[in-house]
Amino acid sequence: MAVGDVTMPHMHVVKGVKIGSTQAYVRYPNRRDLVVFEFAEGSQVAGVFTQSAFAAAPVLLSKKHLNESSSAQQPRYLIINTGNANAATGKLGLENATKTCAKLAELAHVQPHQVLPFSTGVIGEQLPIERLLNGIQPALDTLDEASWTDAAFGIMTTDTVPKGASEQFELDGITYTMTGISKGAGMIRPNMATMLSFVATDAPISQAMVQQLLQTTVEHSFNRITIDGDTSTNDSCIFVATAQAGGNVIESSDDARYTVVLDVLTRIMNRLAQLIVRDGEGATKFITVTVEGGANTQECCDVAYSISDSPLIKTALFASDPNWGRIVMAIGKAGIQNLDSSKVQVWLGDVQICLDGGANPDYTEEMGAAVMAEKEITIRVDLGRGQAKDTVYTCDLSYDYVKINADYRS
Amino acid sequence: MAVGDVTMPHMHVVKGVKIGSTQAYVRYPNRRDLVVFEFAEGSQVAGVFTQSAFAAAPVLLSKKHLNESSSAQQPRYLIINTGNANAATGKLGLENATKTCAKLAELAHVQPHQVLPFSTGVIGEQLPIERLLNGIQPALDTLDEASWTDAAFGIMTTDTVPKGASEQFELDGITYTMTGISKGAGMIRPNMATMLSFVATDAPISQAMVQQLLQTTVEHSFNRITIDGDTSTNDSCIFVATAQAGGNVIESSDDARYTVVLDVLTRIMNRLAQLIVRDGEGATKFITVTVEGGANTQECCDVAYSISDSPLIKTALFASDPNWGRIVMAIGKAGIQNLDSSKVQVWLGDVQICLDGGANPDYTEEMGAAVMAEKEITIRVDLGRGQAKDTVYTCDLSYDYVKINADYRS
Numbered sequence: 001m002a003v004g005d006v007t008m009p010h011m012h013v014v015k016g017v018k019i020g021s022t023q024a025y026v027r028y029p030n031r032r033d034l035v036v037f038e039f040a041e042g043s044q045v046a047g048v049f050t051q052s053a054f055a056a057a058p059v060l061l062s063k064k065h066l067n068e069s070s071s072a073q074q075p076r077y078l079i080i081n082t083g084n085a086n087a088a089t090g091k092l093g094l095e096n097a098t099k100t101c102a103k104l105a106e107l108a109h110v111q112p113h114q115v116l117p118f119s120t121g122v123i124g125e126q127l128p129i130e131r132l133l134n135g136i137q138p139a140l141d142t143l144d145e146a147s148w149t150d151a152a153f154g155i156m157t158t159d160t161v162p163k164g165a166s167e168q169f170e171l172d173g174i175t176y177t178m179t180g181i182s183k184g185a186g187m188i189r190p191n192m193a194t195m196l197s198f199v200a201t202d203a204p205i206s207q208a209m210v211q212q213l214l215q216t217t218v219e220h221s222f223n224r225i226t227i228d229g230d231t232s233t234n235d236s237c238i239f240v241a242t243a244q245a246g247g248n249v250i251e252s253s254d255d256a257r258y259t260v261v262l263d264v265l266t267r268i269m270n271r272l273a274q275l276i277v278r279d280g281e282g283a284t285k286f287i288t289v290t291v292e293g294g295a296n297t298q299e300c301c302d303v304a305y306s307i308s309d310s311p312l313i314k315t316a317l318f319a320s321d322p323n324w325g326r327i328v329m330a331i332g333k334a335g336i337q338n339l340d341s342s343k344v345q346v347w348l349g350d351v352q353i354c355l356d357g358g359a360n361p362d363y364t365e366e367m368g369a370a371v372m373a374e375k376e377i378t379i380r381v382d383l384g385r386g387q388a389k390d391t392v393y394t395c396d397l398s399y400d401y402v403k404i405n406a407d408y409r410s
Numbered sequence: 411m412a413v414g415d416v417t418m419p420h421m422h423v424v425k426g427v428k429i430g431s432t433q434a435y436v437r438y439p440n441r442r443d444l445v446v447f448e449f450a451e452g453s454q455v456a457g458v459f460t461q462s463a464f465a466a467a468p469v470l471l472s473k474k475h476l477n478e479s480s481s482a483q484q485p486r487y488l489i490i491n492t493g494n495a496n497a498a499t500g501k502l503g504l505e506n507a508t509k510t511c512a513k514l515a516e517l518a519h520v521q522p523h524q525v526l527p528f529s530t531g532v533i534g535e536q537l538p539i540e541r542l543l544n545g546i547q548p549a550l551d552t553l554d555e556a557s558w559t560d561a562a563f564g565i566m567t568t569d570t571v572p573k574g575a576s577e578q579f580e581l582d583g584i585t586y587t588m589t590g591i592s593k594g595a596g597m598i599r600p601n602m603a604t605m606l607s608f609v610a611t612d613a614p615i616s617q618a619m620v621q622q623l624l625q626t627t628v629e630h631s632f633n634r635i636t637i638d639g640d641t642s643t644n645d646s647c648i649f650v651a652t653a654q655a656g657g658n659v660i661e662s663s664d665d666a667r668y669t670v671v672l673d674v675l676t677r678i679m680n681r682l683a684q685l686i687v688r689d690g691e692g693a694t695k696f697i698t699v700t701v702e703g704g705a706n707t708q709e710c711c712d713v714a715y716s717i718s719d720s721p722l723i724k725t726a727l728f729a730s731d732p733n734w735g736r737i738v739m740a741i742g743k744a745g746i747q748n749l750d751s752s753k754v755q756v757w758l759g760d761v762q763i764c765l766d767g768g769a770n771p772d773y774t775e776e777m778g779a780a781v782m783a784e785k786e787i788t789i790r791v792d793l794g795r796g797q798a799k800d801t802v803y804t805c806d807l808s809y810d811y812v813k814i815n816a817d818y819r820s
Contacts, residue, residue: 050742051743052739052742052743053741053742053743053744053746053749053751054738054739054741054742054749054751054754054767055742085735087735087738088735088738088751088764088767088768088769089768089769090752090766090767090768091752091768092768093768122735123734123735123736123738123739124734124735124738124764124768124769125769126769233738233739233742311721311807311811311815312815315811315812315815315816316815316816318812318816319815319816321816324533324534325495325497325498325532325533325534326533328464328497328498328533328534328643329462329464329533329643331463331464332460332462332463332464332465332643333461333462333463334463336463339463341463341464341498342500344464354498354534356500357464357498357500358498358499358500358501358502358503358534359498359499359534359535359536397721397812398812399809399812399813401721401725401812402725402728402807402808402809402811402812403809405721405722405725405726405729406725406726406728406729406731
């Protein structure tokens with residue numbers, strides 16, 4: 001059961017993006033498990049990928065293909081399978097990913113490096129490559145502009161809900177659309193490996209600006225969520241601008257239209273990222289952890305992640321226990337040099353629980369318990385040593401988290 | 411239920427160490443909650459403490475008192491309460507710890523800095539200082555050499571078993587004793603805050619060598635265990651040499667007797683540290699994570715902790731699921747620069763599950779399942795890039811971990 005409103009919105013069509021999908025029987029029957037995106041010629045594509053040293057074969061190949069793409073010859077297709085991550089699969093894994101791209105390129109009459117592959121699912125098993133290759137033509141046969149919701153379903157693993165966001169916006173009198181999907185029920189799902197997100201707009205944006213927009217917005221969305229502190233082998237996020245709605249190309253961040261696009265993309269990316277937390281494994285609460293008063297962004301993040309990933313805090317959140325000693329513990333272990341604990345303040349919602357490093361004398365358990373009873377909770381920390389601020393989103397740790405992860409493969 | 415054999419051994423008396431305890435009613439009735447150690451004049455004392463930026467008042471004061479001690483005027487008393495950590499208690503917390511030392515010093519006719527205070531229990535509440543002060547004389551009245559087991563019970567919080575280790579050894583024809591106790595059911599227990607350990611020998615060892623022995627052995631014992639990745643505000647470990655069994659003082663690590671003492675202390679410290687993991691919150695399995703073939707010790711530890719603290723691996727261990735993709739995920743996310751995944755090998759017990767970064771073709775689920783069915787499991791990783799090796803001890807993550815930590819304060 002996901003936390004809060006996770007309803008799929010109306011998924012506006014993005015001019016220049018078509019989506020096809022099929023059942024390739026990668027792992028389970030009776031489900032769409034192969035999705036193909038087609039982008040109109042002239043689309044500009046940017047990607048960010050997992051930092052894992054065990055990056056999966058499709059991640060390695062997608063990065064290689066993006067590097068080989070010139071601005072004039074950008075990727076035209078994405079191919080995504082669920083059920084198998086093609087991670088920790090060695091040389092054969094890379095060969096299989098390469099074959100997949102070659103086959104799609106051949107059928108679609110593009111260069112192999114114009115196809116980016118993505119996989120999500122079980123780690124350490126080889127792809128059922130014949131079934132996958134046989135699924136490509138059927139997927140191409142269903143290419144259609146109105147299939148975003150099908151795609152959101154088609155990339156799910158143990159997600160309990162499909163995840164999408166869509167907005168329309170206006171620049172110089174032209175109406176543009178931005179639509180995206182994501183999957184993942186943890187920052188990670190090392191088994192059902194992990195987080196994927198695909199966002200497209202029909203606005204005209206240069207390659208450099210597409211890359212800049214993606215990197216700017218991923219930093220505070222997908223790079224600020226955590227379910228369990230684990231990082232997957234397959235995390236990938238792609239942003240595409242097809243230019244098919246017309247208008248002059250946005251080539252600089254000084255262009256006033258850049259700011260509008262940035263705002264829309266920020267909202268879409270934040271929504272897609274937070275949907276993953278709301279659907280976190282076993283999650284019963286959605287937690288916002290804001291750390292301010294830091295000397296720099298890094299230490300704000302270090303403290304926010306120390307709180308967000310602490311199993312002791314996550315279990316207290318599950319139990320609705322305003323156990324603020326655990327928050328102080330997590331601040332203390334975050335590795336901040338020369339932190340003056342007597343300057344630290346902590347709030348649960350609007351209730352100040354820790355004043356100058358000690359218990360707030362005005363605080364009562366009842367006040368804390370009232371905040372903890374909510375489904376959506378904000379933990380706010382002031383480190384009292386600077387102006388930096390950052391926010392991380394997470395969920396609680398419940399019996400169901402253990403159940404899901406202890407039972408999953410059986 | 412602790413994992414494996416956690417029986418208290420016969421606790422040999424250490425000449426020059428007396429222990430008293432009483433019920434001071436710090437938090438709960440009907441239990442010993444105040445323990446005093448007395449060391450004979452001439453004892454040499456060393457301590458190591460938590461790295462937390464929110465170090466508790468007794469940690470700050472113990473460090474201060476140790477710094478103020480000359481070799482001739484070493485600490486003579488330890489005073490330890492359970493039920494309240496005196497952490498995140500600000501100025502009043504430090505005043506209370508200071509009062510406790512002053513009162514004991516007055517009653518025992520020593521200097522206040524010759525008393526080291528320790529607290530463990532709930533964070534963020536002030537000590538019931540009057541009850542604590544009133545308990546000191548009754549505790550002193552019971553001082554006795556044979557009370558090590560009473561002390562092991564007297565420092566417990568949510569530990570399910572008392573924890574002790576004891577050995578006798580011979581140096582130049584003299585029989586010496588080394589005995590120690592520890593508490594903690596997590597590397598941490600931020601609520602019932604945490605890990606304490608006290609080890610004493612009646613061998614004659616100089617101040618410098620006592621410190622060196624402690625630092626050397628703590629590094630591979632208490633600094634290599636993790637239950638949940640959380641670090642407490644109160645962790646403290648003390649090693650004392652009373653010299654009361656006679657013999658010439660060991661003043662250098664070149665002394666052949668130093669090596670014998672080091673061996674004994676290593677075994678005692680490893681046992682006391684591993685007992686904490688065996689009694690880890692909700693633990694059903696004891697896990698040894700060995701990482702070899704690293705370029706240096708730090709990266710071996712980074713990978714070992716990444717595996718040991720991964721909730722996804724810990725839940726798979728609980729479920730006896732040989733889910734090796736999760737181990738590969740944890741290696742990948744450990745932040746090792748330029749790791750060549752094609753050189754990585756992974757074993758579960760004696761079964762090689764990952765060969766050259768991919769699935770071992772000879773591996774079957776049945777082989778992995780047989781290892782996972784054991785109560786004591788070794789995960790071994792070879793990074794294939796050097797000669798360094800290190801080992802971390804941990805436990806699994808069960809429903810009971812969530813239950814204990816979600817229900818504890820209610």
